[in-house]
Amino acid sequence: MLFVGLFSWWYGAGWLQLAQQAIGRVVSMADFFSISLLLKTLVAPYRQISVGQVNGPLGVKLHAWADLQLSRVIGAMIRLVVILFGLAATLLMFVVALALMIIWPFVPVLPILAGVLAFGNAS
Amino acid sequence: MSALTTFDYRSLRARKARFATMLEKKTVRFGLVALISLFLLGGITLTLIGQFSAGIMLSSIAAWPLMILVWYHYELHNIPPTTKQLSLDGLLAGDILGRLPVHPSPQHIAMAVMGIPGGHFFVARFGIGPNFLTELSSTSPEHSQPIWERAYQLREQLGAATINANMVVVALVEHIPGRDQLLAQLQLDMEDIVNGAAWFEHIHEIIAKHQNSKITGGIGRDWSFGYTPLLSRFALNVSDQVLRSGLLNRDIEGHQDVLRQITSLLAGGGRQNAVLIGPTGVGKTNMVYAFAEQLMMPDGNIPKSLRYRQVVALDPASLIAQAGGRGELEGLVQNLFVEAIKAKNIIIFLDEAQLFLQDGTGAVDLSNLLLPILDGGAVRIILAMDEQRWLQLAQQNPSLAQYMNRVNVAPLNQADTMLVLEDQLLIMEFRYKVTYMYQALAEAYRLGERYVQDQAMPGKAISLLESAAQQAEGGLVTAHSVQQAIEKAFGIKVGNAQAIDERETLLNLEQLIHQRMINQSRAVTVVSNALRRARAGVRNQDRPIGTFLFLGPTGVGKTELAKSLAAVYFGGENRLVRVDLNEFGQPQDVNRLIADGAEDPHSLTAQIGKQPFSVVLLDEIEKAHPNVLNTLLQLLDEGMLRDIKNRAISFRDAIVIATSNAGADRIRQYIDAGQDLDQFEQPFINELIDSGQFKPEFLNRFDEIVVFRPLKPEELLQVVDLIIASINKTLAVQKVSVHLADAAKQVLVETGYDPRLGARPLRRVVQRAVEDLVAKRMLSGQVAAGSVIEVSLEDVQGVLQS
Numbered sequence: 001m002l003f004v005g006l007f008s009w010w011y012g013a014g015w016l017q018l019a020q021q022a023i024g025r026v027v028s029m030a031d032f033f034s035i036s037l038l039l040k041t042l043v044a045p046y047r048q049i050s051v052g053q054v055n056g057p058l059g060v061k062l063h064a065w066a067d068l069q070l071s072r073v074i075g076a077m078i079r080l081v082v083i084l085f086g087l088a089a090t091l092l093m094f095v096v097a098l099a100l101m102i103i104w105p106f107v108p109v110l111p112i113l114a115g116v117l118a119f120g121n122a123s
Numbered sequence: 124m125s126a127l128t129t130f131d132y133r134s135l136r137a138r139k140a141r142f143a144t145m146l147e148k149k150t151v152r153f154g155l156v157a158l159i160s161l162f163l164l165g166g167i168t169l170t171l172i173g174q175f176s177a178g179i180m181l182s183s184i185a186a187w188p189l190m191i192l193v194w195y196h197y198e199l200h201n202i203p204p205t206t207k208q209l210s211l212d213g214l215l216a217g218d219i220l221g222r223l224p225v226h227p228s229p230q231h232i233a234m235a236v237m238g239i240p241g242g243h244f245f246v247a248r249f250g251i252g253p254n255f256l257t258e259l260s261s262t263s264p265e266h267s268q269p270i271w272e273r274a275y276q277l278r279e280q281l282g283a284a285t286i287n288a289n290m291v292v293v294a295l296v297e298h299i300p301g302r303d304q305l306l307a308q309l310q311l312d313m314e315d316i317v318n319g320a321a322w323f324e325h326i327h328e329i330i331a332k333h334q335n336s337k338i339t340g341g342i343g344r345d346w347s348f349g350y351t352p353l354l355s356r357f358a359l360n361v362s363d364q365v366l367r368s369g370l371l372n373r374d375i376e377g378h379q380d381v382l383r384q385i386t387s388l389l390a391g392g393g394r395q396n397a398v399l400i401g402p403t404g405v406g407k408t409n410m411v412y413a414f415a416e417q418l419m420m421p422d423g424n425i426p427k428s429l430r431y432r433q434v435v436a437l438d439p440a441s442l443i444a445q446a447g448g449r450g451e452l453e454g455l456v457q458n459l460f461v462e463a464i465k466a467k468n469i470i471i472f473l474d475e476a477q478l479f480l481q482d483g484t485g486a487v488d489l490s491n492l493l494l495p496i497l498d499g500g501a502v503r504i505i506l507a508m509d510e511q512r513w514l515q516l517a518q519q520n521p522s523l524a525q526y527m528n529r530v531n532v533a534p535l536n537q538a539d540t541m542l543v544l545e546d547q548l549l550i551m552e553f554r555y556k557v558t559y560m561y562q563a564l565a566e567a568y569r570l571g572e573r574y575v576q577d578q579a580m581p582g583k584a585i586s587l588l589e590s591a592a593q594q595a596e597g598g599l600v601t602a603h604s605v606q607q608a609i610e611k612a613f614g615i616k617v618g619n620a621q622a623i624d625e626r627e628t629l630l631n632l633e634q635l636i637h638q639r640m641i642n643q644s645r646a647v648t649v650v651s652n653a654l655r656r657a658r659a660g661v662r663n664q665d666r667p668i669g670t671f672l673f674l675g676p677t678g679v680g681k682t683e684l685a686k687s688l689a690a691v692y693f694g695g696e697n698r699l700v701r702v703d704l705n706e707f708g709q710p711q712d713v714n715r716l717i718a719d720g721a722e723d724p725h726s727l728t729a730q731i732g733k734q735p736f737s738v739v740l741l742d743e744i745e746k747a748h749p750n751v752l753n754t755l756l757q758l759l760d761e762g763m764l765r766d767i768k769n770r771a772i773s774f775r776d777a778i779v780i781a782t783s784n785a786g787a788d789r790i791r792q793y794i795d796a797g798q799d800l801d802q803f804e805q806p807f808i809n810e811l812i813d814s815g816q817f818k819p820e821f822l823n824r825f826d827e828i829v830v831f832r833p834l835k836p837e838e839l840l841q842v843v844d845l846i847i848a849s850i851n852k853t854l855a856v857q858k859v860s861v862h863l864a865d866a867a868k869q870v871l872v873e874t875g876y877d878p879r880l881g882a883r884p885l886r887r888v889v890q891r892a893v894e895d896l897v898a899k900r901m902l903s904g905q906v907a908a909g910s911v912i913e914v915s916l917e918d919v920q921g922v923l924q925s
Contacts, residue, residue, distance in 0.1 A: 001138055002142055013198065028336045033341055033342065033343070034340060035341075037431075038346070044347040048350075048466060111184045113183070115180050118176030118180045
């Protein structure tokens with residue numbers, strides 16, 4: 001009866017738990033790389049490195065505006081690189097999780113499959 | 124509920140639970156790991172020697188023990204309940220279920236739960252030993268049903284998924300015959316045990332919360348915000364600290380409300396600032412930490428404008444240390460605020476804000492600097508201070524106060540304080556390497572509320588628990604440890620009399636007092652009885668130990684009794700707090716009586732605040748102004764007196780003795796008429812009321828009114844003996860003693876007794892006569908160490924005549 005319990009968990013709640021864990025890891029990875037935040041603030045000035053709002057002649061204002069745009073460009077470049085890295089890492093995590101999900105149902109029958117393979121070769 | 128009668132020992136869940144119980148043993152799990160390693164190593168070896176198929180097969184067999192380990196880790200270790208049908212085997216936690224026999228009796232249940240963490244919790248926290256439950260629980264399986272039903276009810280109440288050991292322990296304790304008496308021996312009642320079950324459940328929630336991965340924004344969280352190098356140097360990043368160390372914060376409605384107010388103020392339009400007002404220890408700083416945590420791990424309730432904003436607390440000490448002068452300091456703070464404004468994600472927190480807004484030692488007034496910043500609204504600010512400071516600030520700088528949004532943080536009640544303590548002690552236990560019992564928490568609340576005046580709850584209980592860690596017995600902080608901590612801090616006796624010495628003193632109090640004073644037996648007895656009642660724990664805890672009015676002429680021993688009591692039981696005459704009420708004859712003198720200790724350390728409230736375990740002597744009470752007497756009424760009634768700053772000072776560990784000479788002549792008349800004290804005491808008190816010297820409502824406040832009668836001549840001789848004994852005590856250092864002839868004593872009594880002043884001049888006369896004589900003889904070399912100085916009638920007469 002215990003075997004029934006083990007197998008029903010393995011192909012039921014256990015498999016589901018594995019999937020939930022995989023999703024959790026993918027979400028954590030995306031959070032680690034701040035993908036959602038970086039996308040939302042893609043063109044925000046990086047680290048506020050700019051002179052900010054200035055009052056003065058048009059030349060000074062233009063200079064400040066150009067300064068701000070430069071900060072935005074630098075920020076967007078850095079963020080894009082990190083987003084790409086993050087996406088790659090998250091994707092890798094997803095692939096590993098998917099592979100585990102696929103392998104999972106075969107684990108209980110692995111010795112049987114190996115036995116069939118071994119006896120098949122022997123015969 | 125009836126479905127709970129179903130207990131299927133052979134159900135799949137019950138079998139899983141028993142299998143899990145077996146796998147709980149480390150040796151079994153180690154065996155499985157060894158088996159896995161063996162199969163894998165064997166397989167690899169076979170593969171390496173060319174037996175490829177056999178090697179693969181052997182290696183793959185490792186999958187089966189591996190599956191068992193995975194199963195244990197993800198399901199068996201914490202078997203989820205069966206939701207399909209309501210049955211015991213479906214709802215019981217796996218660790219209990221796996222330990223139950225086919226027909227479990229209450230004793231079987233007790234044995235099962237006391238062997239697992241839920242049971243261990245009650246052993247460590249409540250002192251309920253394993254034998255307490257197993258030996259007292261019924262051995263009949265028929266008696267198990269009510270226990271399961273109660274445990275099920277608790278599961279519903281606590282909102283748990285399964286019936287856990289903590290709930291079963293509560294149910295078992297409830298069904299023990301004579302449980303109240305047994306619990307009382309552990310200083311507990313049933314409500315405490317139920318609270319314990321909720322506490323254990325909460326610990327599980329904390330563990331589960333910390334096991335879940337946190338979503339905190341990641342590496343790019345702050346890239347849209349500016350660098351803050353200056354703030355990193357001169358401020359503590361509360362948000363970082365909370366993220367690193369975590370925060371134990373119980374959901375208490377009052378605190379949640381404060382958090383909602385802060386969030387709403389800082390996110391809303393208008394002035395985005397808040398000033399948290401509340402007494403020290405109420406948890407203002409903790410509120411800001413909890414707020415910082417919410418911003419770092421935002422849920423749907425946190426507005427976008429506040430998400431991932433960082434709370435930084437300016438450090439006044441490092442700012443003052445860095446800046447040479449006032450101008451430099453203002454420049455530095457200005458730069459800090461500019462940095463915060465530019466960074467766009469900083470919320471400035473000024474804890475103990477008076478340090479930044481008032482000049483003083485370690486403090487500097489930066490309000491002029493803050494005003495334009497608050498006016499501009501470019502940076503969010505949170506201040507924290509107590510009500511008194513806030514009122515001072517509002518008075519001195521109304522425009523600054525106008526800019527701030529006030530949020531009140533109120534002290535917690537007992538139930539909420541206990542919840543906070545339950546969380547805080549996890550940190551304290553880690554810090555002090557001790558274990559706190561539940562009884563220690565309850566005692567810390569009780570004693571903190573009573574004796575700690577300079578803080579509010581929960582701070583005062585936390586401070587007390589921290590002090591109690593030093594009094595831990597074998598690493599365990601008990602209620603007794605807390606009592607010891609408060610006894611050391613305030614020099615009071617809070618526990619019941621346990622030590623043999625103290626019990627002896629209490630039982631023989633009259634004799635001990637009579638070693639210092641003559642007669643007045645009734646007064647000595649009523650005071651001794653009051654003290655015995657207090658130390659046996661049978662007195663009213665909400666009043667002073669005893670309140671007495673001593674009436675009688677001067678020099679009959681009223682003050683001496685108070686002094687004797689202080690010396691014999693309270694630990695010395697310095698435990699006597701004496702207030703001469705003839706100095707309080709004006710209405711404004713009330714202020715002196717209840718003055719703040721910082722301004723007048725000799726005020727009544729200041730002295731008792733420092734030393735609650737005292738004898739309070741209110742001398743010549745009839746001379747006090749009626750306003751002063753009215754103020755004292757509260758003291759006599761409730762054992763509490765509010766000082767000028769409205770802090771409640773407890774007199775509940777003091778004996779209050781008021782003395783009065785009122786009607787002294789009348790007492791003499793009664794005595795001269797040959798009446799005994801017993802005969803005239805009550806008529807005399809009635810006369811005092813009728814003559815308007817005392818109001819009946821005032822006299823009724825005293826536990827006892829005792830009339831002292833003038834001393835008789837033979838008693839005065841005994842007084843001389845007492846004075847000589849005290850002189851001999853002083854001379855003991857020189858190894859000499861004095862002995863007076865009876866005739867000499869008689870002369871001293873005749874000379875020293877004054878019918879108006881009683882025995883008071885006697886001490887002066889005896890001291891002068893004897894001490895002068897002894898001094899002369901010692902200086903002339905007539906006295907050798909170890910000798911007895913004999914004083915004759917002639918000697919005394921000679922000294923008195925000179």
